[in-house]
Amino acid sequence: MTSPSSLHLAVCDYPEHVPRDRWEAYARQQKELGLSFVRIAEFAWSRMEPREGQFEWSWLDDAVNVLHEAGLGVVLCTPTATPPAWLIRQHPEILPYDEFGRVRAFGSRRHYDFASPVYRAHSRRITRALAERYGQHPGLVGWQTDNEFGCHGTARSFGGASAAAFPAWLEKKYGTLDALNEAWGNVFWSMEYTAWEQIGPPNLTVTEANPSHVLDYARFCSDMIVEFQEQQVAILRELSPGRFVTHNFMIFESGFDHYRVSACLDFPTWDNYPTGMLEHFGKWVGEDLKTYYARTGHPDAIAFNHDLYRGLMRRPFWVMEQQCGQVNWAPYNPLPADGAVSLWTTQAWAHGADCVSYFRWRAATMAQEVLHSGLLRHDETPDRGFFEVERLKREDLVLGDVPAKVALLHDYESLWVLDQQPHGGPAYWEQTSSYYTALRSLGIDVEIVHPDAHLSRFALVVAPSLTMISDARLEKLRGDAAGRAFVFGPRTAFRTASGRAHENGQFGNFKTFFGARVLNFESLRPGLTIKAGGHEVTTWAEGYEPLEGAEVLAHYEGGPLEGAAAAVRHGQVVTIGANSTGLVWETLYRLAGELGLNPTPLPPGIRVSRRGGRTLVQNWNPERVTFEGRELGPVSWTLV
Amino acid sequence: MTSPSSLHLAVCDYPEHVPRDRWEAYARQQKELGLSFVRIAEFAWSRMEPREGQFEWSWLDDAVNVLHEAGLGVVLCTPTATPPAWLIRQHPEILPYDEFGRVRAFGSRRHYDFASPVYRAHSRRITRALAERYGQHPGLVGWQTDNEFGCHGTARSFGGASAAAFPAWLEKKYGTLDALNEAWGNVFWSMEYTAWEQIGPPNLTVTEANPSHVLDYARFCSDMIVEFQEQQVAILRELSPGRFVTHNFMIFESGFDHYRVSACLDFPTWDNYPTGMLEHFGKWVGEDLKTYYARTGHPDAIAFNHDLYRGLMRRPFWVMEQQCGQVNWAPYNPLPADGAVSLWTTQAWAHGADCVSYFRWRAATMAQEVLHSGLLRHDETPDRGFFEVERLKREDLVLGDVPAKVALLHDYESLWVLDQQPHGGPAYWEQTSSYYTALRSLGIDVEIVHPDAHLSRFALVVAPSLTMISDARLEKLRGDAAGRAFVFGPRTAFRTASGRAHENGQFGNFKTFFGARVLNFESLRPGLTIKAGGHEVTTWAEGYEPLEGAEVLAHYEGGPLEGAAAAVRHGQVVTIGANSTGLVWETLYRLAGELGLNPTPLPPGIRVSRRGGRTLVQNWNPERVTFEGRELGPVSWTLV
């Protein structure tokens, strides 16, 4: 891929969905709209290989050539998200199982088990065939593997091939059953195993399964995705040198470790459907906010994912699918506000995207997404989003660095541990994004990185939900803490690598780092609240006893934790045990000020994001707002 | 059946549930109460044939004779809703599958798959045996097939016999797999089939199945019911000439095409449980209205079904089961208001019923309905409903035509398409009944008919939810439109026969008929509203661009559809794209006035219905109301 100097635009297209006589005209229109790339062939296995071993390339030859001749770069996809009917009927053992023990049937997409050796062989076979044909085509700029790993709850299969492969994965990890039984604490309910083959997936148990069992199953399933993709990528590297390889990840997807799955890629991409996903968010976006942002999506939820994927490999990313009209798969599917497509595009740029690719060219006239929009309507006339793209001056959106001085540490293992045993407390994404939103509302740029990443360029590191901290990780963080401030959230350093509690209580061997030991923790039902430092605490409270040299930033008021520390500071390390929007905001505001990060409280719905020396000021409100002397129209942006 | 000059009354009775020594006394009481007919033997297979081939007719001989001798006409039922244990254990392949892939077990009723060849053979066998025995009995007036097709979600079985029969049905319909793949748009996610046997029911897919697949499965299952019943009816016609054959349908049942299933009958009947079904209604009857009408049911929901079944075959119908006390199967089971049984009976008459048959004679003292009421209590004393029936002067309720000048078009395929992909919009029944309620609140009589029915006697045709309009159907409607006005609702003419969108956008080739093209559509979450012509729009909005010669009746205000047409009029064809109670009411009020239909806004809970030159004025309110100078007691009626 060339190194562009301003934002590229692209589109997802499905030539096989429309008559052949449309292709040249579409390509011409795409080029005229200012697009650089077109992603094709995403789900087209049944057209590439209508019967086993019988390949049909002529249509795809045409499609690639038409785009290339129009001056558009082509992104091809391995079509493995949709194994065709002939393959499934011949090998039903490819099918995944849901958590209720049912086979998930053919008839939509993603109907395969990542661990299936049969499917992996076919995945390699079709990847090789495709890469041999197009790997060195002059129009080809890159590859997308499969599509949206984990979508529709497919990251984990609870039977079949995955169940068969799990024991060997465990044996490789633990070596002996004694080690596994000890790591999982299987003595607890006589759950000790005496043969590897006794161990199944942790579903359909009478009551909840052992959380250590659940945690290792999550790791195992994530590893199966890593292996599945690596096999495709090895073939693409071999047969298609010089082209990028990426995958299109999803918003807040939790089913696998994105750091490990992306390791073999050139850069990550993600699929950004702001209004559609708003309805899928948990309770941390309340009904009122869902209505308020119904036509734009929530600015911080989108920004969080931009910053997550920019931080994933510490390099620029793409938005591979960008909503440009109504979607069809949410409980409610309103039209985006006037200006929303433009705002989403520039926000993506400001958070580090090098390319934004709209989904999709023409609205599908068939099947599951027949009510979904595209840049063109069903009748091929330009839809509302088309005109917003046409009006965009992408040359103003020059590429460059995002100057984030604040890192937010994010870790999928901590996510799995917290969400499988929430104990009534906030979910991982809820707790984590509450810190992110506080930072954004202070006008601060953030990069979301793995806890083991190099942190040298950050002045402040926020770790809202880092419940998994090994000795090695702590040693590293201790080193990092020499040069920068840290803020930790509730349930930090609570669990060991296998999901047990530390034998010596919370913070384990790390009490001197945090400057505290935990006294008690509790979750609070709606309506039951206490206070900390004058701020309301909901859902979760964790009380600390400060150690010598530590300062108590806030005490609890009310409830059994009365008088215990709700937040402590030990040198540059702050730990907040209370789930309290107010306390988090105040703590970050003061600390950021102290660190010279110039925190600036923003009005609701106003956000600022910086890239390459420019600042994008965004108004996400459906009303006009005056901010710092500038008048901002409803759902609009300005570049400063 | 003789042609009665006033309303007949009847009752459902189960002699096999009570000791033999009660039968004569019950028959005498039934006659004295003024009943004409008694329906018996509905679920009595295990008594007719306790073991395979071993028939026991003597008890049923007695039952039929006792009724006949008391001067009561007998309606017999084929008992196929309840295959006995011996049959199921011998042929478990008769059992249906639920959508989660589980076999639905013996132990209640309706435990059979309509497509089962084994069960069809037994269905024919018991029907023949019964018809041979009683087909020409002088006391026999008619037959009811089975009971309540589709009840308990049994219209569709997702496995077993239905799964086995589906591919052949598809092959017969499409001829080639290419045709099927094209019709369904299977290319969309590589869902293309290469062998008929690859195609299964559309359940347990990873995410939603192809809606065209779902639609054809609905059609297939409906056809299985048609075939199942036709086989019984052929035998009854052969062995029981001169007797009517009917089936007792249900309220708002959606699982099959009632027009096709009723085609082989003499007239339809339906089972009217006003309070019980009120709790089962969707959100379009809100909690407040459910409480307000808890003791009567909602007048328009009942009337809708009367008008639906009168229009089904364009002839008078029966209410085969009429609630006459509390039911036992709803979430809450209040006693009907004083007067409700009388009101329900006269309302049925006014909407075209020739007979109302109460369910049931004596309250069951056993099994699933042990808490259900009857005309007699458990202890055989007359219950509250009995006395209301006794006081009815049925001779005032003379039979005759319902002078409806307004037709409402109803179509099960449109229902299936809308409800399987609601996209956040209103459900079919909700959208359809909002137009019906508007008409009823204007005092207008309505007939509900199939969109392909002759419409010559109507002045106004309302098609609230006709999303399926083929070229042929449109040609017919275009002809109809010459002589009358039309009102269409949102999502009209949106989908092709196989459930795809038109390649040239909404209204397809019919834009000149409607005088508009569709710009955009959207669904609105609760709390997100816009306006159209000053009226509030909720849930769904569809914006039009008027074509030349069309008049815009209302524009959208607010939201991305601002300024687009919410309702257009093209000659006598009005199309309303907004889900707006106010706009629908206003549009119908004006148009009905223009057409000389004399719309008369009624107070809440007051309804008028006309038959045979008389007008039934009904007060459904629990309070006294003065209307047009008449004082109407709570829950009462008067004949004008």
Added chain:
Amino acid sequence: MTSPSSLHLAVCDYPEHVPRDRWEAYARQQKELGLSFVRIAEFAWSRMEPREGQFEWSWLDDAVNVLHEAGLGVVLCTPTATPPAWLIRQHPEILPYDEFGRVRAFGSRRHYDFASPVYRAHSRRITRALAERYGQHPGLVGWQTDNEFGCHGTARSFGGASAAAFPAWLEKKYGTLDALNEAWGNVFWSMEYTAWEQIGPPNLTVTEANPSHVLDYARFCSDMIVEFQEQQVAILRELSPGRFVTHNFMIFESGFDHYRVSACLDFPTWDNYPTGMLEHFGKWVGEDLKTYYARTGHPDAIAFNHDLYRGLMRRPFWVMEQQCGQVNWAPYNPLPADGAVSLWTTQAWAHGADCVSYFRWRAATMAQEVLHSGLLRHDETPDRGFFEVERLKREDLVLGDVPAKVALLHDYESLWVLDQQPHGGPAYWEQTSSYYTALRSLGIDVEIVHPDAHLSRFALVVAPSLTMISDARLEKLRGDAAGRAFVFGPRTAFRTASGRAHENGQFGNFKTFFGARVLNFESLRPGLTIKAGGHEVTTWAEGYEPLEGAEVLAHYEGGPLEGAAAAVRHGQVVTIGANSTGLVWETLYRLAGELGLNPTPLPPGIRVSRRGGRTLVQNWNPERVTFEGRELGPVSWTLV
């Protein structure tokens, strides 16, 4: 067990969960804390018998000896709640089935079917091995069988071994299929059986199963638990003479007949988790009360269970597991209020407990309960509950009789009948506990007993939900009624022994006893209310016609029951048909006063309980309250 003169304290401990080097120190600490007993080995099968037939006793020898040498009495458990992996993999037919037909898998606990002959053999085998080894150990004071029968919905298995055993149980009960078909009313929907083998569990039926079928399945499953436990108890009696045998029952557990299951025990115990169970209660504890009592639990819900288990065998009981900090398995898990552990302990004493055993010694650092508290924290420091136990002066809590003059009749068969066909009315526990709460709020001590128990020492007998009254039971009650007053609730004497209605209506042959016949009953949706005697009636109303000699205590006002009797009195027998908190309270207040029971309306959250001549005054409010001149701190008690 010795007969102690004051309350004993104890703890549940799991030596196998901690390193061997902790055991002596823990025992010493336990003794110093004033504990008398330690319960161990509850789930330790995989440590007792790591492989089939290979027993490992040395660790348990040590554990028992260490406790004994420290002066602590040992309670051992049969470990059958947790069959180990090797047994399940060898005999998967042991596993139970859920109501959806799925096998419930290994991986937590209670994964067995009580009816399994294979599992029963292994249950006897491990019980015998354990009893042979420790049955006569001088430190052993008693045995607990298994753990919490029925927990996680395990009382009933819907397949496998239970399905196989059900027909024989039925044949033994009914003798002939004709008798069974008649008892169940199987003629209703042709559900008549012609072979015992045709009869399966009542799940997965198309619509609800026959309630008589469901009722007998409940009885059968309860009997399987009886048999399962009796086999263990016979072995313990044989090999461990002089030690008590008990089982730890649960709060409001409904899955089996506790009277029958406890018959072979010496005394019952139960597991008291006040805050955890509060979240699990149904709607009869509203959201506001759940928040108000979030840190203590609801006083009457706890007291009800104390009185239930004291009445179960008419003797003192133990609390075998007493919450002493936060639990981890409720939707929300707040910390108990300061003082709550002390209050719970003394309340248990006042209601007849001879021993309170805390759960658990040290918080588990592993597995499913890793976030649960104990007397010690994870880090082995004493937690908040520890200090409350330390401060308790248990010598003040002298044992003695609870002087209850009021009996509340409770019957599991009535519970099953009401809850399987609620008809929209209140659930059994809701209806029953509303009477209990009324009595408690009047300061009255209550004993909960079986309806067939001797009632001679009671002045007032309250039977809130006795829907099952056989002729024999009525004869006995009629005798009891000679010397005391009775109050019955709605739906009394409604059903026959097999779950049918009486052929002669409600009250069957007992109308002269109650002085009334039932006219009608109804359930009321939320928002639909009527009145009775000026009090609001919700959810359920039952109207009576008084017989000669009966007095109407309250009439209905509003609704179809207008003017009917809502409560009647016939001599000393009062029957209340309305679900009305106010009417129940008023009726009980007046009657208790008339009977000289000195009812004393208490302020909210204040409760009094009497034992052995002393009165425990309890303040369950989170605020200070002045009551009868005494100032009571928040969540506190005083002994008078």
